[in-house]
Amino acid sequence: MPSDKKENVIIIGAGLAGLALANVLKHQGVSYKIFERDASPEDRTQGWSLSMHFCLLTLKTLMDPAKYATLGDKSAVDPENPRKGDFCLANGNTGEPLVTVGSDTYDSNVDVFRVNRKRFRSWLMEGIDVTWNKRIDHYTINDDGNGVQVTFTDGTVEEGSVIVGADGVNSQVCRQLIGEDEFKTTTVPNPLRILAASYWIDSELRQEIKENYSSAHMMAPSSISEEADHSTCLFVSLVDVDKSKEKPYEMLWSVSCLDKEEPHHETNQERLNQAKNWLKKSGCSGLLNRLVTGTPDDTEVVTLKIRERSPHSILDTFHGPVVLIGDALHSMTQFRGEGGNHAILDACLLGKELASLHKQEKGLKEAINTYYSEALPRGRKAVAESHEALNIVHGTRAQVFAMINGIAKSVEKMIEKMSQEDSSSAVETSKQ
């Protein structure tokens, strides 16, 4: 590992993308430093869960295998059943379950986990030395084009060979790279309104939800009539399990609709009433609706905002020492559950290229070009498809039902592809 500070890869942001990159670089013997604007890991609530699937095969091959082996036990929403990540699509109007994609569908070699976001991030952080309380102000590329200087808002400066912007949707690195005006024009707020909350439920309600829908997460769109232009979408997920509690299961719900006329409320109680009202207006009924109506009055109800940004065209030609990964590169809606998977896949693929650079097998331009030639088209497709998924889930009843039929098929295809890739990589490994 080079001892010269100027050889460090500088990672801005200790979210999923930045931490995954740090894990890959550490295992590949490339020196790095990772900086995060938050004062500590506890600074912000990370209170939801995520589906991790197509990024895991690549992550598994590039990071410490002993640490990877602990992923499920340490991060899964239900650590006692780490591989239980079933997803159910239900008819929100009748409460009837329509399609369930269960963990039993997956090949036992395929890693698919529903993870608790906070514990997943903590797992990624294990053995990674994050420098907290460091907000990037700007970077300067050295005159000869090799290396960068990064200035933080506290006035300190770090030098490195490459700066990686893993600083999320509001990325300061992206802002500087593409320019403030372009950043504002290409970062598009989605009009969807989302209210979300989580609270702990008892074993009886948990069992009812599990038996009728799924053990992990579920979605139930409802609309007032066949003719209505829009549906309201209710999403429910297990977030955590703590058997020492009287109510051992933390469940999250989010309710979303495309009604631009709906007011923005100040208090939790008003937002809770608003979410209940959106469901009532759309004719939502059944057990999942009851989960929302049964929310304790003192529960915090948050508003989630979505901003979308496709990878900028500047990146097709700029292959200098400033690179973007994750939401900083491509911000998408959560309605395909892919943003985090793309973020981690970016980190893995860039990490592999930076390892080649470090071993002097490739020059900087070639390494960055190789990374972007895969990441840019993949990111653009994902942003467009995730936008489309949001519109379909909140579309007419006919659109929603067409999607439900399509989703089961596409998930089956994805699982089939993942198990083929996994068995072919196992063959390659056994040949070595």
Ligand SMILES: Cc1cc2nc3c(=O)[nH]c(=O)nc-3n(C[C@H](O)[C@H](O)[C@H](O)COP(=O)(O)OP(=O)(O)OC[C@H]3O[C@@H](n4cnc5c(N)ncnc54)[C@H](O)[C@@H]3O)c2cc1C
């Ligand atoms: C409700 C919801 C559900 C989702 N479900 C899924 C799912 O099931 N599956 C999936 O794959 N994806 C899902 N996603 C998307 C996923 O959460 C994101 O795509 C992922 O978190 C992106 O990771 P990131 O590291 O690029 O960005 P982030 O996680 O946003 O991390 C960026 C980090 O950079 C830091 N930072 C920001 N600015 C600065 C600065 N100036 N200086 C230093 N540090 C800075 C931030 O504090 C943060 O820690 C979901 C998203 C939402 C909102």
